[in-house]
Amino acid sequence: MNSDSQPREELTAQEAKFSEAYAAHQAAGLNLDLTRGKPSIAQLDLASGLDGILDRNFELPDGTDVRGYGGLEGIPEARALGAELLRVRPQEVLAGGNSSLTFMYLYLMHAVFYGVTGDRRPWSETSGGPVFLCPVPGYDRHFAICEDLGIEMLNVPMTGNGPDMDVVEGIIEDDPRIKGMWCVPRYSNPSGESYDDTTVERIATMLDRTAPDFRLMWDDAYAVHAIAGAPAPLKDLMQLCRGKGGEHKVIQFASTSKITFAGGGIAFLAASEENLASFKRRLSVLTIGPDKVNQLRHVKFLNNIDGIKAHMRGHAKILRPKFECVESRLRENLGNRGMGTWTTPEGGYFVSFYTLPGLAKEVVRLAGDAGVKLTPAGAAFPYGEDPEDSHIRLAPSYPELEDVDKAMQVFVTCVALASVRQRLEAPT
Numbered sequence: 001m002n003s004d005s006q007p008r009e010e011l012t013a014q015e016a017k018f019s020e021a022y023a024a025h026q027a028a029g030l031n032l033d034l035t036r037g038k039p040s041i042a043q044l045d046l047a048s049g050l051d052g053i054l055d056r057n058f059e060l061p062d063g064t065d066v067r068g069y070g071g072l073e074g075i076p077e078a079r080a081l082g083a084e085l086l087r088v089r090p091q092e093v094l095a096g097g098n099s100s101l102t103f104m105y106l107y108l109m110h111a112v113f114y115g116v117t118g119d120r121r122p123w124s125e126t127s128g129g130p131v132f133l134c135p136v137p138g139y140d141r142h143f144a145i146c147e148d149l150g151i152e153m154l155n156v157p158m159t160g161n162g163p164d165m166d167v168v169e170g171i172i173e174d175d176p177r178i179k180g181m182w183c184v185p186r187y188s189n190p191s192g193e194s195y196d197d198t199t200v201e202r203i204a205t206m207l208d209r210t211a212p213d214f215r216l217m218w219d220d221a222y223a224v225h226a227i228a229g230a231p232a233p234l235k236d237l238m239q240l241c242r243g244k245g246g247e248h249k250v251i252q253f254a255s256t257s258k259i260t261f262a263g264g265g266i267a268f269l270a271a272s273e274e275n276l277a278s279f280k281r282r283l284s285v286l287t288i289g290p291d292k293v294n295q296l297r298h299v300k301f302l303n304n305i306d307g308i309k310a311h312m313r314g315h316a317k318i319l320r321p322k323f324e325c326v327e328s329r330l331r332e333n334l335g336n337r338g339m340g341t342w343t344t345p346e347g348g349y350f351v352s353f354y355t356l357p358g359l360a361k362e363v364v365r366l367a368g369d370a371g372v373k374l375t376p377a378g379a380a381f382p383y384g385e386d387p388e389d390s391h392i393r394l395a396p397s398y399p400e401l402e403d404v405d406k407a408m409q410v411f412v413t414c415v416a417l418a419s420v421r422q423r424l425e426a427p428t
C-alpha cells in the first residue's frame with residue numbers, strides 16, 4: 001500500500017495475504033503481553049545482591065539504628081544518593097518509600113487541599129478549577145493523578161526534543177488557571193525523547209512568567225536508563241532557575257524502581273528547602289518515616305551515581321536486543337510503506353508507534369484477538385482520548401526476547417491488515 005492510486009485489485013490481494021497471515025497468528029494460540037514497562041526478571045536479578053547485604057549491620061555512622069521509627073526525610077546517605085541522581089543539594093531531597101508516583105500524588109493532593117509556598121490558597125479554590133499542561137503522548141498514571149484530583153488537563157504536543165514550547169508559552173500567557181505541567185525530561189514515557197537544551201532553557205524562562213503557585217512536575221524517572229551509550233545529557237533545570245524564584249516552582253522526582261527492584265526501591269522527591277518544609281508538614285501526618293532498612297541496603301549496594309551508572313550498563317545489555325528486535329521487525333515490515341511511523345529510542349522503556357489516523361484502536365483490538373495484549377489505544381493521552389486515534393505504546397522490556405519477536409510479528413501484521421482494510425473502505 002503506497003499511495004491513493006494503488007489499484008483496487010492490488011489492495012484486495014494484499015488484504016487476502018495479510019488476512020491469511022493474521023489467521024495463522026490466531027491459530028497459534030499465543031498469550032503475549034507488551035503492555036506495561038516493567039523490568040524483566042533478568043533485570044531484577046541484577047539487584048539480587050541487595051538481599052543480605054546489610055549482614056545485620058543496621059547502624060548509621062551517626063548512631064541511628066535504621067530498624068527503628070523516625071527519620072521522615074530519609075537517611076542522610078540515601079538523600080545524598082538522590083541528590084547526586086537529581087543534581088541538587090542533599091538537604092533538598094526526601095528519600096521515601098518504594099514509589100515516586102506516591103510522592104507525585106501526595107504533592108499534588110497537598111497543593112489541591114492546602115496550596116503551596118508562595119500562595120497558600122488551595123488549588124481547589126481556583127476560579128474555574130486548576131489546570132495542568134500535559135505533553136502528549138505522556139505517562140497514563142500522571143494523567144490519572146490529575147483526573148483523580150479534579151485537575152483539568154490540556155494537551156501539548158511533543159516535538160521529538162520535548163514539549164512544543166511555542167504552544168506552552170502561548171497557553172501560559174492566556175490562562176491564569178494553569179497550575180502546573182508534567183515533564184519526563186529523559187527518554188520520555190512513551191516517546192523515548194529527551195529534552196534538548198533549548199527546551200529546558202525555555203522552560204526555565206517560562207517559569208518566571210508563571211504565578212507563584214505554579215509547579216513543574218519534573219519526573220526524571222529514566223535519568224540513567226540509556227539503552228545504547230551514555231545517558232542523554234540534560235541541561236540542569238534547577239541550576240538554571242536558582243536565585244530567580246523559579247527554583248521554588250520545580251518539583252523533581254526519581255526512583256530506583258527500574259534500577260533495583262521495581263516494587264522495592266527508593267523514591268526521591270527534590271525541591272527547594274521551603275517547598276520541602278511545607279510538604280513535610282503533610283508527610284508527618286501520614287507517616288512516622290520511610291523504610292530506612294531498605295534505604296541503607298540501597299546505599300550499600302549502589303554506593304553513588306557512578307555505581308548506579310555501572311549497574312545500569314547491565315540493564316542496557318538486557319534491554320538492547322529487545323529494542324533492536326522491535327525496530328528491525330517494524331523496519332522490515334512497515335518501513336516506507338505508508339502504514340505508520342515510530343520512534344527509535346536510545347533509552348527508557350517504550351517505543352511509540354503511530355498508525356494511520358483512526359486505526360490505533362483497531363490495531364490493538366486485532367492484536368488482542370490474536371493473543372497479543374497491547375496498552376489500550378489512547379492510554380497515553382489525558383482522559384484516554386487520542387484525538388487522532390493513532391498512538392500505540394509498545395513496551396518490550398518484560399517478555400523474553402523470543403516473545404518480543406513473536407509479538408512484533410503479530411503487531412506488524414495487524415498494522416498492515418488494518419491499514420489495507422482502511423484503504424479498501426475509503427470512498428473512491
Ligand SMILES: Cc1ncc(COP(=O)(O)O)c(C=O)c1O
Pocket residue numbers: 037098099100101102139184189219221254255256257262267
Ligand atoms: C514516567 C514515569 N514516572 C514514574 C513511574 C513510576 O515510578 P515509581 O515506581 O517510582 O512509582 C513510571 C513507571 O513506569 C514512569 O514511567
